[in-house]
């Protein structure tokens with residue numbers, strides 16, 4: 418992981434799985450290579466294996482279940498995503514919350530397996546306490562803005578600046594901002610406020626020309642970190 422960090426969370430849209438997801442992944446891979454900016458794709462569990470085989474980008478799970486090996490029907494474990502080639506996972510997304518003890522357990526396991534971790538939080542007050550669990554990055558997303566098209570960087574810039582202050586108390590953990598990020602200006606502003614990257618879903622997944630959106634985001638992110 419290296420700033421500017423761009424995480425595209427596929428979630429469960431109609432193009433989040435199957436051939437459409439692979440096509441989208443390949444388009445994003447091309448832009449990523451053209452600009453030499455790594456883009457992390459978090460994809461549905463059923464797509465991890467195919468994405469890893471067909472798209473040369475770091476593929477993450479969107480969630481892992483906080484249960485041990487054993488009799489847990491339907492569970493997706495950190496060990497399983499590692500086995501199919503995932504590089505890491507989101508943990509505790511707003512749409513897939515875990516308890517604090519479960520987060521702690523999952524982080525210990527991902528670390529042991531050599532998987533990267535992006536721990537999601539919904540408010541800046543959680544950034545420092547959760548940074549003590551040593552994820553690779555914390556993704557802050559006010560849930561009320563997710564999927565609205567109203568970006569955290571414009572509507573709640575103080576959430577980013579306060580989260581940035583908090584993350585600075587812990588060495589070596591990245592702060593990513595997300596929720597409602599839609600325009601290249603949203604991306605620029607998030608990075609200028611001190612975030613190391615952005616997390617996005619609907620602006621890419623629902624776009625007519627997602628590759629254009631991703632390209633604009635990369636250009637803005639590069640501009641923000643170089644000016």
Ligand SMILES: O=C(CO)COP(=O)(O)O
Pocket residue numbers: 426510558562563564565566595596597598616617618619620
């Ligand atoms: O939840 C998100 C990324 O993890 C953000 O979603 P939107 O980009 O759709 O607001």
